[in-house]
Amino acid sequence: MTDSDFSKGTTRLIHHPYQPPAGFEAPQPGVFKASTVYFPTVADMRQREWKDKSAYTYGLHGTPTTYTLEERLCTLEGGTQCVLVPSGLAALATVALALLKSGDELLLPDNAYGPNKALAEGELRHFGIAHQVYDPMDPADLARKISPRTRLVWLEAPGSVSMEFPDLAELVRVCQAQGVCSALDNTWGAGLAFKPFDLLGDAVHLGEQGSLAVDISAHALTKYPSGGGDVLMGSIITRDTALHMKIKLCHMRLGLGVAANDAESVLRSLPSISLRYQAHDQTARILAAWWQAQPQCAQLLHPAFEGAPGHAHWQAVCERKPGTGLAAGLFSVMIDARYTQAQVDAFCDHLKLFKIGYSWGGPVSLVVPYELGSMRQGWPAHLKHGTLVRFSTGLESAQDLMMDLNQAMQAHLPWA
Structure with missing residues (x-):
């Protein structure tokens, strides 16, 4: 075989004309792995939009596998938009980086997940973002500590390690009364013990927002959604489109993505x-x-x-x-x-x-x-x-x- 014959054979393997027939269905969704995504024309490339999930542009911005997982997680928690990140801590960090800037302030419960406190004490402080710790069992303490600089309040239910369950509804009301964004670490609840976007349970239909809801639900999919102790992943779920877009654009600029096989593992475990x-x-x-x-x-x-x-x-x-x-x-x-x-x-x-x-x-x-x-x-x-x-x-x-x-x-x- 000549070098020419060999190269032609390689080219045919790479550009093989066969396409499998459409219509295949099975219990588990397909796994799509990609960095590059093909466009039929330059015009199509220029017109495609990934932000609303109407098309695909690059593997980092979504594939059928990750879009499917995002939508199912929204159903689990009652949200409407979701982004996936490489870990639960990455979800907490992405929320902070998307919403806070130098001169802003963050409030954390004293029983917050330790790495979230460490993030506030380390990188966020270095970026000029201040933080305070409040007593999660005393909504009045939270109300007193919210200042004109406060832009984000983290909630946990129950608290990390010591397992106190706060008056979650009242903490959210305090945030709403003072116009501050509330973000819940919902890893323990997992969308099953309670719905973060329906805290009073008065939503009539599945997927509706109740009369009292957090603004953001962050979830370590590493835990119950994965269920195997072998996947690291997190999610950030919202219902407000503008808030979601702030998070999604920050997520894009940080270059965050999850592996297709990890998304497959979570999809397989969710049922x-x-x-x-x-x-x-x-x-x-x-x-x-x-x-x-x-x-x-x-x-x-x-x-x-x-x-x-x-x-x-x-x-x-x-x-x-x-x-x-x-x-x-x-x-x-x-x-x-x-x-x-x-x-x-x-x-x-x-x-x-x-x-x-x-x-x-x-x-x-x-x-x-x-x-x-x-x-x-x-x-x-x-x-x-x-x-x-x-x-x-x-x-x-x-x-x-x-x-x-x-x-x-x-x-x-x-x-x-």
């Missing part, structure tokens, strides 16, 4: 998210009830349990009919102060089924002990003193997990 979420929730309640009965437990931190900080607020948003509320698979336990941090660490090390690791929402149960005092401006009055341990339930048998907890407790947290 089972409700079943998995309920399974995680049920197991967490069984284990939380077991912990509550142990003398080693100084305080149970699970918003669905009476007496937990913010339980009434959880009921107002998540459980409008008795026995119907959802609460994810996450809870924390304040271990009695008689035990040292070393003893608590040894207890965690001795667990067999619970693996030590960050994140949650996957099939494997996780445990992490925290030094809460270093994470808050002061020790919250509603929390007893001790060592906090957070548990994330996977999909294992609740009975097996309970036995695992018991054997580690007997070895390292004896009560007598």
Whole structure:
């Protein structure tokens, strides 16, 4: 074969005329991978618009795979527009970069996700963006701290690690009254425990906005939407077109994108998210009830349990009919102060089924002990003193997990 024959063969492979027939349908949508997108003519290239999802221009701006995932996530949370980013933290950062400039101020709850606080204390401060921390359990404190410079308020329900559930509706009302954008980290709720754009539950039809809604919902798809502990991704969902466009253009300028196979993984998991979420929730309640009965437990931190900080607020948003509320698979336990941090660490090390690791929402149960005092401006009055341990339930048998907890407790947290 001559070089000419070889090159012609290569050209034919690259420019092969075959096109598969249209009309193929299957349970899972197709996976489209692209940087370059073809245009039939120069005129068509110049006329195409990606911002409203009416066409394709470049892989970074969307493919059929990512458009499909965005639309399904909007259905899950009740929004109308969505952008995808490489992680949950990237979602928080993109919101901040899209909406804040030098001289502006950001407000964060004291129990905010740690990396979001670190972002405010690091890069945002370097950009000339100030921040304050407010008490999430006191809407009046938020109202007092909003200033003419405040442009964004972050909300979490429940709070990170310590699991307090705030009066979410009242916090949103405070933001609305003062004309400040409210952004919710909705990873825990996942569009299932409550709808961020229908906080009072008075929307009549699926997809409608209720009378009270956050402005932005940020979601770590890494957790429940993925469900496998193997995908990093985030989303930013809105209902206001102008607000969405600010975020989308910032997203474009930052060059953010997600891999097609990661989008495929989330699309494959979404149909089972409700079943998995309920399974995680049920197991967490069984284990939380077991912990509550142990003398080693100084305080149970699970918003669905009476007496937990913010339980009434959880009921107002998540459980409008008795026995119907959802609460994810996450809870924390304040271990009695008689035990040292070393003893608590040894207890965690001795667990067999619970693996030590960050994140949650996957099939494997996780445990992490925290030094809460270093994470808050002061020790919250509603929390007893001790060592906090957070548990994330996977999909294992609740009975097996309970036995695992018991054997580690007997070895390292004896009560007598």
